[in-house]
Amino acid sequence: MNWAVSIKWIHGRYKEDSRVFDSKWEAEEWADSLYPDIVGEGFVNVGYATPDKKVADFLMRQIPRWAEYLRTHNPSMPAVTVGTSTEMVDGLLLYKVWIAPEMN
Template sequence: MEVYWVNGQYQEDERIFDSLFEVYEWVDSLYQDFSNGFLRKETIGYATPDVKVIDYLTELIPQWAGYTNVNVTMHRDKIEVDGKDMYRIWTSSR
């Protein structure tokens, strides 16, 4: 299964946000990236060093998928990249 990773195209991808407000604003801005993936029924994901972003995406992705009547299964993990923890979330079709 190949995942289309949304991260890597934005400067904020490597940022650890100071407040939950900043996290909510950032994650809400990712809606378009995820919704386009759902419309094409791709496996889509995001990786970040900030677990708060992944926690919020865990709440929002099912809602976003529901807007396009797509059922998704979510997956999360933590990996180490160059000595740093990276948190990932991705979807797969049910």
């Protein structure tokens, strides 16, 4: 897969972006609330970085569901895939999750 496309990172808009949530439920509620931001940025080539693995894990599972929902309402939307990586930034491990068009 070629991830050379520029990703629009939405991290940094909210104080919760740097938070590690106490419970899986809180993390999933937070991650689910990112849907309007991700869709508002065009859904494809959009990413989110978080220090909370629970948030990243939820997004990895949920983004394909969001994509399926969006494609049922807009069949012209391209098929997408979810990319992931980790990166150490200022001594903090960040989990990165992004959406890219599926390469056939």
